[in-house]
Amino acid sequence: MKAAAFDYEKPADVAAAVKLLSGAQGMGKVIAGGQSLGPMLNLRLAQPQLLVDVRGIAEMCAVTETPEALTIGACVTHARIEDGKLPDATRGLLPAVAADIAYRAVRNRGTLGGSLAHADPAADWVNTLALLDAVAILQGPAGRRELKVTEFMHGPFATALAEDELLVAVRIARLSKAARWGYYKFCRKTGEFAEAIGAMLVDPERKVCRAVVGATTSVPHVVADARAIAERFMPDEALKAVEAAGLGDDPYERQMHFAALKRAAARMHGGGS
Amino acid sequence: MEGKSGKGVGASLLRKEDERHLRGRGEFVGDIQRPGMLEAAFVRSPVAHARIKGIEKPAGFEDRVFTMDDLADVKAIRAVTAIKGFKPSDMWPLARGKVRHVGEPIAVCVAATRAEAEDIAAQVYVDFEELPAVVDMVEARTSPPSLVHEEWGDNVFLETLVDDDFTAVRARAPIKLRRHVRTARQSMAPMEGRGVLCEWNTRLGQLEMYSSAQMPHINRSGLSECLGLDQGAIRVIAPDVGGGFGYKGILLSEEICLAWLSRRLGRPVRWLEDRREQLVASTNCREHDYDITIYAERDGRLIGIDCDATVDSGAYSLYPFSACLEGAQVASILPGPYKMEHFRCHTWSACTNKPPILPYRGVARTGVCFALELMMDAVAREAGMEPYEVRLANLVLPSEMPYDNITKKHFDSGDYPEAVRKAVAAIDLPKWRARQKAGEADGRRIGVGLSVYCEQGAHGTSVYSGWGIPMVPGHEQCFARLSPDGVLELRIGAQSHGQSMETTFAQVANEILGVDPDKVRLIHGDTALTPYSTGTWGSRCAVMSGGAVATAAREIAQRVKKIAGKLMEVAVEDLVLEDGKVKVAGTDKQMTLAEVAHVWYRAPQRLPADVDPGGLEATVGYKPQRDTGTFSYACHAVVVAVDPEIGHTEILDYVIVEDGGTLINPMVVDGQIYGGTAQGIGTALYEEMNYDGEGQPLASTLADYMPPDRPKCPNRASST
The missing domain is CATH 3.30.390.50 (CO dehydrogenase flavoprotein, C-terminal domain)
Incomplete structure (x- = not known):
């Protein structure tokens, strides 16, 4: 099967992405690595009118750290985590989990935020981030809000994200050396x-x-x-x-x-x- | 064994096909484009069993959507057999009146792209009156919830009985074991699905169809019958084909629809099957049910087998193999390679609201072998013997060959017990038995499995004529031409899609004509260019097409020698063919094949007056002296570790001992065996095409249907 027709935009910042999603009035869909959404589009299980590609948003690809926490942009790929390109705040947990996600080809494109937003109960990040009691950082037209990952996911393939809201990043508290x-x-x-x-x-x-x-x-x-x-x-x-x-x-x-x-x-x- | 050139029969020559395939330069139906080509998408049934009350074409697209009413001049696909009691089915290329399985085509839509064709298809409205679905094959015949083909009065394509009286056996047999064995419905899942491209050639008044097919000549005959066209008005070309496995041995509804469309619209039309269509809409395979009782002596010798076997044949009888082949084959091969005095087998080919089935790598062989070998293990446990000892006690002995078994199968040759002994030795049974006794530190359990079979190939006329299906194999032919430049062109009616015939048949020609395999071109898979053939199926091509190539090469050799003998003024008997040359034995006198061919085509003034005017081209046929088929045989032994906590199975060692007779190319044979073994691992551990109670398929993508992947297969199997 082939995907139904859709428009495609690649905004440069979060505000522009949110604006595009607002304008789509519920018919917009965010795409990053496309490892789950791609097949869903082709099977016509998802038929959005607009795809908003967030991979061009620098903030969403960034990783920042403080003594207390690590903040990982939603567009960071599994491969980047697997390859140890992020500071290790989790005593090796994140790279170990990343290395065992699907195949390398999937890990090269698939993203942490995409996996969390897709909310497949069997996905590794959904469960790992719940274990770490991580915080999801969301942005919509009204501004930013933060939610525990355990509150972010509502059910299978269902999250707290509003139609015009974006998962920008995930914050993980730094584990101690004894962890x-x-x-x-x-x-x-x-x-x-x-x-x-x-x-x-x-x-x-x-x-x-x-x-x-x-x-x-x-x-x-x-x-x-x-x-x-x-x-x-x-x-x-x-x-x-x-x-x-x-x-x-x-x-x-x-x-x-x-x-x-x-x-x-x-x-x-x-x-x- | 290696031929004199090192490139003939017995050489592990690298494959000629790999030059294009490893570089991604093959040409599959999906690679072919035609100017003005339309793409087709099918509206398929979302329900397993329903009456169609109406079909509404979307407004504005009436000339892009076609139903069976539009194809009114097209006949149904009807694959009948000569077996008494067989009930034929009418399989309309697009559903008429009823749909009988999920995925059955109802309408076809055309547009410039597949995506646009799917847009139109999504808007076609079909009004269904749903009927109870017939899902379970045994229930289908014993307590049917409804009738798939109402005019039949039941849900059974064919019932067969090989009878025997077990009264005395029951009374005296010291070992009597009864088991219920089922095998899962599977998909053959070739890498490339089907694809069809049709174009009407107005100059030739001929339909040109590219199709991912195993049997292009049979497709042409079937198309001719359904479309009412002369066979000469149809050309079927099977280009590169990405795996067949029986899945492509069929006349497709889609082929008929596209042929009709291309003529009606005056434009080329293409349909490429997607993976979802491949898994749920088209054919499946191998769903068997055995209620089997085995009788044996205390020492493990078999007395007899009594079996009720049901095959889930799905909704329709497919062309050309029909819905009876699998079930009838169960009754004919269930005794396997073993001797026994009594055999009774009652079979039912049940009709259900599931896709029809086709034979997949060994007609019924996998299910039969599974059921029988489980019973042999059960006998071993009951008799307190090693499983291999029970096999040795029952296998046909080399001294008894050739051997006609209880179902009149003619085992031609072989040392079956030796295959078992070699496999048991290679797997080192005592080592594993000791380890089983000691137990594993990680809590896993070690299991050793053994399986023996013999397998019929190259079935001939006498085997198939009794079944009377639309295709009975006879001779196989080869057209051979030594070109003016000494290149040998071979044309065969079979199709090579992984069998490596372009390589192996060049080796056969090399063995006889001495022509370098690089100077041999095999042309296959095109009805306009090749002799008629029933095609590639049933392990027949090495024997039948290979036999035809050998016969043709011998004929060309004789003709070359006659010309060369006159030119060099020596007797034909003094000539040998070697290294692309005709040599006079015991002298340094010689001519190249190219020189001989040049004289024939370009300098006929040098030819003798009495030369054969047939020249260096010939079409010759081959038929084995005895056409009951070849019987190769093998023993597989495996060691697995099973994790009892999570059910995970790891293969620790795998041994294959197989006697395939004279190997044309041992590397190619190994490849075939490894591939078959990987598919067997999938059958045993991973693959299952499940349906729910409404007849909905539960595996519609490769996320749900699991062929084994590389990490699940052993790194290296020892093959002997």
């Missing part, structure tokens, strides 16, 4: 979206002990106090988290997500597969 993380995903084939994701982060200095049951049927399920899963893996507690994520009824989903949590914990503690 440890574990991430495990299961894909039937290399490059496929995950069947199950388990992720955990322990950062005692910042009093953080979080876990994520990922690749759910909706938003990532965050366990904000995950001591019973992360510090010492207690199977009953892990199963409770899987059930709380709405995955308790289907035996396959239950088992896969349980195993993903178990293996993420094992990886964090320096073992397991």
Whole structure:
């Protein structure tokens, strides 16, 4: 199939992009790497009248850091993160996750912000950023606002973004030196979206002990106090988290997500597969 | 074994085809452009089973949208068989009255670009009265929710029975095991989907059709029947074709529509199948159901097999293979390479609201082999034997060859047990058995699998005539011409799309004529340029077309020798063909093939008076002395580690022992085997074309349908 006809604009700054989206009155769509939107256009699952290409916006390609946080422009590609081109504020978590997204060809074009805005529950960034309790920076006609990533995503392929609003960047709090993380995903084939994701982060200095049951049927399920899963893996507690994520009824989903949590914990503690 | 030149039969010559393919310079239907060409998009059924109450063309586009009412002079595709009780189906190129599977074409739209044609297609309104969908093949025949073809009274294309009396066997057999085995519906998923480009040539009064097809001559015959045109008024060209796998052995509805459109509109029209159409709208394969009981002695020797087998044939009988081929083949090959005294097999070719099926790499072989080998393993467990020991106890022995098995298959030759022994030795069974006993540190479980089969190729007239489908193979022909410059041109009616025939047949010619493979041109896939052929299918081309090339090369050799003998004044018997030259044995006297050809074409005054006026061109045919087919055989052994927590399977080792007889090009044979093995891994672990209860396909892109990728295949298989 071929995409339905659409207009194309490539604005130079965020304000211009927002103006274009406002003018499109809900029929505009933002494109960056196009790794999900491209196929959706070709399958005519998305038929926008206007595509706003944000890759020419310098601010959205920028990375800035402070002692407390790292701010990553929405147009930063998976490959840039994989290749260590960003300051490492996450003790290696971001590059490790980036390196395992789909194939290199996808990583060369696909972007962090595009993945988050697309909001596929099985996507790596959706779950990793929820684990990190990252903040999404949005800009619309009324100005900027900030939302926790956990509030940004509303459901499968649904976010807090208004029709004329842009995801500009993501801010991640810097992990302390003592922080440890574990991430495990299961894909039937290399490059496929995950069947199950388990992720955990322990950062005692910042009093953080979080876990994520990922690749759910909706938003990532965050366990904000995950001591019973992360510090010492207690199977009953892990199963409770899987059930709380709405995955308790289907035996396959239950088992896969349980195993993903178990293996993420094992990886964090320096073992397991 | 290598020929005298090192480039003949037995040489792993690099492929001539790779020069263009590795540089991206092949020419597929999608690469062909014609001035004024229109692109076509099809309106396809979104539902599995419905009556069509009406079709509305969008206002302003009435002359761009065509339905079956517009194609009123076109006949339905009807693939009948001679088997008693077979119920034929009418497959209209565009739906008439009813749709019977998701993706069935209803209307065709044309525009300057595919995107614009799709814009028009999206506006065509079809009024459906939905009917209950027939989705499960067993339910289709036992308790049908509705009738796919109402006039039949049931949902069965064909029921066959190979009967036997098991009363005494049941009473005495010490081992009796019954299993229910199913294989998933699959898509052949060739890299290139289908593509069709039609143009009406007013000078020749001829339809020119480019099609990504395996059997261009058969497509031409089918088109002629449906369009009411003389066969001479149709030329079918299969250019470079990106994989066939049976998927392209069919007369397509789309071919008929485009042929009709190009004549009606007076403009070239092209349709390129997209991946979604490939997966959901066109054909699938291999969905089988076996209720199978095996009887054996305590020592593992088989007594007999009793099986009820159902094949999901989908909604229509396809041209030319028909809806009966797969089911009938199950009953004919289920005994595999084994000996047994009793065999009963009842088959049903069930009709469902799913796309029709075509044979994919071994007609029914994969499902049959899976069911049978599972049963052999079950017998081994019951008898307390190693699985390979049970196979050895039942395989036909070399001393018994040639062997007519219980279904009258004529196994020509081979040492089947030796293939098993070699595979078991190469995989090092004791090592893995010890490791299984010790257990894995990571909690995974080790499994060792074994599979043996023999496989019929080059099926001849006697095999197919009983089925009486629209295409029964007979002779295969080759036209050969030694050109004035000594270049050998070979024309065959088969089509090469990955079989490497441009290389291997040049090697065959080299073996006989001594002509360098670089100086051999193989022309194939064009009905205007090549002898009639049933085409490329059923592992037949190396034997049949290769046989024709060899026969033609021998004929040309004789004619060359006759001319050269006169010119050099020696007896024909004293001449040998080597290195592109005609040499007089035991002397340094010689002529090049080019010199001989030059005299024939350009200096006939030097020819003897009694020269054969047929010259250096000949069309000759080949038919094996016995046409019951070749039987190659193999044993595969695999070691896997299964992660019981997440079900992931890793292949640790894979061994293939295969006897393919005389190998024309061992590298090409290895490539065929590796490719088939990758497809087998996909069948076993990844690929599944699922449907929901309404007959909706659940895998409509390659995100959902998973052929195995490179990381999932072993790095190196040992092949012997």
